[in-house]
Amino acid sequence: MYHDRGPEMSRARWILLTLCLAVVSPAGAQERPLAFRGARILPITSAPIENGVLVVQGGRIVAVGPADRVAIPNNAEVHDVSGKVIMPGLVDTHSHIGGGDGGDRSDSMHGDVRVIDALDARHESIQKAQAGGITTANIMPGSGLLMSGQTAYVKLRDGRTIYDLLICKDVLSQICGGLKMANGTNPRGEPPRPGTRAKAAAQVRALFIKAQEYRDRIKAANGDESRLPQRDLELETLVEVLEGKRIVHHHTHRHDDILTVLRLQREFGFRLVLHHVSEAWKVADEIARSGVPASIIVLDAPGGKLEAIDVSNENGAALERAGALVGFHTDDGITDSRFFLRSAALAVRAGMSRDAALYGMTMAGARILDLQDRIGSLEVGKDADFIVLSGDPLSVRTRVEQTWVEGVKVFDLADPADRAYAVGGHKVSRPTVSFHHHDMEGHE
Amino acid sequence: MIRRTPFSAVTMAAVRPLAAAGIAVAFALAAIPSRAAAQVAVRAETLYTMAGPAINDGVVLIGRDGKIERVGPASQVRIPDGYRVLTAKVATPGLVDAHTVVGLSGYLNQPHEQDHLDRTNAIQPELRAFDAYNAEEALVRWLREHGVTTIHTGHGPGALMSGQTMVVKTRGRTVEEALVDSVTMVAMTLGPEVSANYNGRPGTRAKGMALVRAEFIKARDYAKRRKAADESRQPARDLKLEILARVLDGEIPALITAQRATEILAALRLQKEFGFRLILDGAAEAYLVLDEIKAAGIPVILHPTMARHTGSLENATFETAVRLRNAGIPFALQSGYEAYVPKTRVVLFEAAAATTYGLSTEDALAAVTIDAARIIGQDRRVGSLERGKDGDVVLFDGDPFEFTSHVCGVIIEGQVVSETCR
Numbered sequence: 001m002y003h004d005r006g007p008e009m010s011r012a013r014w015i016l017l018t019l020c021l022a023v024v025s026p027a028g029a030q031e032r033p034l035a036f037r038g039a040r041i042l043p044i045t046s047a048p049i050e051n052g053v054l055v056v057q058g059g060r061i062v063a064v065g066p067a068d069r070v071a072i073p074n075n076a077e078v079h080d081v082s083g084k085v086i087m088p089g090l091v092d093t094h095s096h097i098g099g100g101d102g103g104d105r106s107d108s109m110h111g112d113v114r115v116i117d118a119l120d121a122r123h124e125s126i127q128k129a130q131a132g133g134i135t136t137a138n139i140m141p142g143s144g145l146l147m148s149g150q151t152a153y154v155k156l157r158d159g160r161t162i163y164d165l166l167i168c169k170d171v172l173s174q175i176c177g178g179l180k181m182a183n184g185t186n187p188r189g190e191p192p193r194p195g196t197r198a199k200a201a202a203q204v205r206a207l208f209i210k211a212q213e214y215r216d217r218i219k220a221a222n223g224d225e226s227r228l229p230q231r232d233l234e235l236e237t238l239v240e241v242l243e244g245k246r247i248v249h250h251h252t253h254r255h256d257d258i259l260t261v262l263r264l265q266r267e268f269g270f271r272l273v274l275h276h277v278s279e280a281w282k283v284a285d286e287i288a289r290s291g292v293p294a295s296i297i298v299l300d301a302p303g304g305k306l307e308a309i310d311v312s313n314e315n316g317a318a319l320e321r322a323g324a325l326v327g328f329h330t331d332d333g334i335t336d337s338r339f340f341l342r343s344a345a346l347a348v349r350a351g352m353s354r355d356a357a358l359y360g361m362t363m364a365g366a367r368i369l370d371l372q373d374r375i376g377s378l379e380v381g382k383d384a385d386f387i388v389l390s391g392d393p394l395s396v397r398t399r400v401e402q403t404w405v406e407g408v409k410v411f412d413l414a415d416p417a418d419r420a421y422a423v424g425g426h427k428v429s430r431p432t433v434s435f436h437h438h439d440m441e442g443h444e
Numbered sequence: 445m446i447r448r449t450p451f452s453a454v455t456m457a458a459v460r461p462l463a464a465a466g467i468a469v470a471f472a473l474a475a476i477p478s479r480a481a482a483q484v485a486v487r488a489e490t491l492y493t494m495a496g497p498a499i500n501d502g503v504v505l506i507g508r509d510g511k512i513e514r515v516g517p518a519s520q521v522r523i524p525d526g527y528r529v530l531t532a533k534v535a536t537p538g539l540v541d542a543h544t545v546v547g548l549s550g551y552l553n554q555p556h557e558q559d560h561l562d563r564t565n566a567i568q569p570e571l572r573a574f575d576a577y578n579a580e581e582a583l584v585r586w587l588r589e590h591g592v593t594t595i596h597t598g599h600g601p602g603a604l605m606s607g608q609t610m611v612v613k614t615r616g617r618t619v620e621e622a623l624v625d626s627v628t629m630v631a632m633t634l635g636p637e638v639s640a641n642y643n644g645r646p647g648t649r650a651k652g653m654a655l656v657r658a659e660f661i662k663a664r665d666y667a668k669r670r671k672a673a674d675e676s677r678q679p680a681r682d683l684k685l686e687i688l689a690r691v692l693d694g695e696i697p698a699l700i701t702a703q704r705a706t707e708i709l710a711a712l713r714l715q716k717e718f719g720f721r722l723i724l725d726g727a728a729e730a731y732l733v734l735d736e737i738k739a740a741g742i743p744v745i746l747h748p749t750m751a752r753h754t755g756s757l758e759n760a761t762f763e764t765a766v767r768l769r770n771a772g773i774p775f776a777l778q779s780g781y782e783a784y785v786p787k788t789r790v791v792l793f794e795a796a797a798a799t800t801y802g803l804s805t806e807d808a809l810a811a812v813t814i815d816a817a818r819i820i821g822q823d824r825r826v827g828s829l830e831r832g833k834d835g836d837v838v839l840f841d842g843d844p845f846e847f848t849s850h851v852c853g854v855i856i857e858g859q860v861v862s863e864t865c866r
Contacts, residue, residue: 299785299786300750300786300788300789300790300793301551301583301586301786301787301788301789301790302551302582302586302786302787303550303551303552303553303582303583303785303786303787303788304551304553304782304783304784304785304786304787305553305784305785306552306553306554308785309551309552309582333752333754334784334785336750336752336753339750339797342797342847345846345847345848346847348847348848349847349848349849349850394846394847394848395846395848396796396797396799396800396845396846396847397799397800398800399800423761423762423763423801424753424759424760424761424762424763425731425759425761425763426729426732426759427759428753428759428761429753429754429758429759430758431758
């Protein structure tokens with residue numbers, strides 16, 4: 001466990017922490033098997049298991065099944081979790097934890113800008129997200145620009161640096177996230193930002209066409225360095241997008257804006273996830289037909305943002321009925337990571353099936369981030385990312401009691417320091433300016 | 445209709461009795477036209493009356509006048525012929541939101557419909573809530589469909605004195621149709637956000653306190669001079685000082701938004717100096733000064749359970765409700781003010797979330813029914829299901845606090861105002 005509570009943290013704790021990290025990193029080096037028995041297990045990709053056993057070792061799941069079918073290894077450290085519920089760690093497909101930022105007002109598109117260059121692995125928002133049962137997050141730059149930068153796919157490990165959290169192993173040679181884009185009112189503004197929706201689409205198309213030409217020139221050079229175009233960081237990123245190696249995560253609210261994004265996707269053929277989709281209920285069939293997944297947010301009330309006033313908590317149900325893949329997000333701080341499970345419950349309240357909602361919190365999120373082979377369900381060989389709940393995941397009375405990432409416990413409600421992150425209190429959060437939409441959404 | 449004649453007679457119980465000083469209430473309302481409400485009976489597997497233990501298989505009868513006729517177990521309360529019968533798994537009194545800005549702070553979040561805070565002057569207690577209430581605002585309906593039948597709404601936090609508040613039912617096309625109490629409290633705020641809203645006037649919290657104290661002293665003097673036997677020696681009417689005089693008289697409480705412990709203590713200090721009736725609002729750091737609040741005997745309208753832990757709420761916890769409960773401090777929950785998305789919270793959800801963090805179901809329900817009604821001074825009409833009270837009932841298809849349950853019926857004064865499952 002890692003609690004950076006600022007200057008009061010003792011030297012002894014630092015040393016202990018360093019030792020712990022040495023043991024747990026690289027991720028999943030835990031050797032002695034851990035067995036969790038007695039819980040109701042929700043593997044998500046298969047039927048719930050009453051009185052289940054989950055065995056993890058080396059950061060992976062090595063066995064999961066009913067107690068009478070899964071043998072607990074002799075050397076296992078056994079955790080009796082009778083009466084609890086175990087499910088996969090939650091996947092937040094759109095978050096702003098970690099205090100990061102993105103592109104600035106010098107341009108409307110910043111494919112070259114990386115959120116990882118501004119993230120703080122010690123930010124308390126990460127501990128709070130662990131307390132909410134989130135184990136994987138897509139940390140995004142804001143939506144105040146057409147293209148605000150590259151996102152980061154992270155595991156919510158207890159880390160000292162952002163490198164301890166990233167899912168990719170090498171930020172210089174690998175693709176470590178997606179690309180954040182936005183349309184509608186947020187990115188509008190004075191030049192170089194677009195003044196209208198049509199202008200916004202034209203700017204995006206022009207950049208993608210440049211990227212296609214850049215890609216073609218590289219191809220035509222055929223390895224001949226003298227014929228290669230000059231390196232362009234933004235176009236390089238867009239070539240990754242055009243080649244399907246980097247997914248576009250697109251903020252969009254109004255139904256016509258949603259269709260605009262789908263049109264751009266058809267023109268340039270990139271991999272896409274639609275985010276927020278406040279008016280998805282108006283174009284659920286179009287979204288489903290496009291095969292593009294949607295990541296939804298669930299809110300206490302409509303309003304507050306003019307282009308999103310028609311937002312409906314029935315989006316999840318409508319998209320499910322239409323056959324689209326639906327994930328969820330907190331958009332933390334729009335909703336607090338500690339209430340992420342509540343999003344699933346409210347979606348069910350508004351008509352989504354329980355199965356689709358729980359799938360949406362886990363496996364759909366994994367697929368949305370292209371991590372379906374590693375996370376999202378409790379299956380042998382997958383990362384040992386799971387949460388121990390006091391009861392049913394959709395019940396208001398349920399608490400997240402433990403959060404495990406790759407076989408390491410990163411949150412324990414019984415630990416007073418962890419508990420403070422779970423409930424708040426004096427000096428749990430660092431001083432902030434008042435919450436304002438400018439901070440989160442990059443408005444004017 | 446609102447009459448502009450300043451000294452007109454008051455015709456509605458909604459408007460508080462005239463102050464002893466003879467300060468007249470500035471408006472009057474025509475009586476609400478009687479609604480042809482049918483006689484309604486609610487039968488619920490579990491009936492929370494909030495006036496005793498929950499009743500299994502309980503019945504509430506509401507008469508044509510919209511008032512509750514009888515409450516009790518179905519075995520003892522026969523539903524007369526001709527009553528429209530609504531059934532539910534669970535029924536509760538109509539929910540009471542102890543503090544909101546809904547109806548003044550519109551859901552479009554555009555300047556033309558943000559009427560909870562005027563930014564020209566940090567001290568404007570004379571601003572009346574009913575002059576700015578939009579009964580047809582989408583968020584009023586949203587609250588109603590989620591079981592909130594009574595709201596204490598009006599001028600918001602953010603000014604030293606932002607204006608007045610009122611109590612309305614979440615029904616009607618006009619403020620007249622919605623109104624329960626026209627002047628309920630004077631909304632005040634202590635804290636650095638005031639400086640941000642008023643261009644540094646005041647520029648500090650201490651300066652803000654000095655301005656507030658000076659205003660109350662002026663009002664005390666004004667009230668005294670208005671009583672002068674020689675009319676020619678009376679000062680000219682001053683709307684600002686007039687309402688503050690009513691606060692000083694104890695007729696109208698001050699609702700002081702104070703999140704940090706520093707501000708909470710400052711509010712208690714003000715109350716001690718001027719002796720007005722105080723209700724603490726927000727009170728995110730109340731858990732740091734429980735003894736002081738308890739000793740002062742001040743009730744608290746606590747911030748929404750799920751309020752963001754940023755700005756002046758950076759030290760907030762999800763457990764403050766249960767700590768107030770354990771300290772024996774009367775409190776209610778509120779939806780509060782939201783500057784962005786979501787544009788309002790819903791006290792049903794905020795009470796539900798409080799149960800996650802240790803508050804019992806009964807105590808959480810009380811915080812959005814009878815305890816809220818007491819703090820806003822309306823417990824004789826709303827907040828519990830008792831004979832003679834308003835027939836405001838919410839019907840649920842399951843545990844009211846489970847996020848997967850639905851509100852499937854809302855009744856305000858005998859009228860079924862919502863039957864969609866939300």
